[in-house]
Amino acid sequence: xxxxxxxxxxxxxxxxxxxxxxxxxxxxxxxxxxxxxxxxxxxxxxxxxxxxxxxxxxxxxxxxxxxxxxxxxxxxxxxxxxxxxxxxxxxxxxxxxxxxxxxxxxxxxxxxxxxxxxxxxxxxxxx
Numbered sequence: 001x002x003x004x005x006x007x008x009x010x011x012x013x014x015x016x017x018x019x020x021x022x023x024x025x026x027x028x029x030x031x032x033x034x035x036x037x038x039x040x041x042x043x044x045x046x047x048x049x050x051x052x053x054x055x056x057x058x059x060x061x062x063x064x065x066x067x068x069x070x071x072x073x074x075x076x077x078x079x080x081x082x083x084x085x086x087x088x089x090x091x092x093x094x095x096x097x098x099x100x101x102x103x104x105x106x107x108x109x110x111x112x113x114x115x116x117x118x119x120x121x122x123x124x125x126x127x
Contacts (some may be wrong), residue, residue, distance in 0.1 A: 002026045002116045004096050009121030012086055016125075020081040022096030022118055032116075033101040033108055034072060034079040038092035039120075045095070047109045049081060054104040064090075086125045093120040 008020040022034070035050040049070040050059045058070050069082040079096055097114035108114065
């Protein structure tokens with residue numbers, strides 16, 4: 001079992017930046033591919049960013065590419081999401097997710113691929 005705890009959310013003005021963190025605890029001796037998803041009020045949860053187990057491969061949704069950066073610190077069992085040039089439409093609860101991965105270079109973009117989820121952290125972008 002792996003427990004994921006997100007932090008770093010809050011209220012930010014449009015054009016501002018926020019960095020989310022997701023700390024993993026539990027059976028972290030097994031490495032995981034990680035992802036960030038988000039869910040806005042009244043909408044389905046959607047993919048935002050993903051990173052491979054070794055941190056060498058990343059992928060972003062079209063809506064965040066060029067503004068968000070996902071990174072992974074395996075020594076600290078933490079994954080980050082640096083969010084720049086924020087827009088009001090980025091307002092959502094952000095969730096990190098972990099997928100046990102035998103292949104160190106594969107990443108995952110579908111929510112049902114993931115094994116573990118954090119509780120989410122709210123990001124609100126004011127106009």
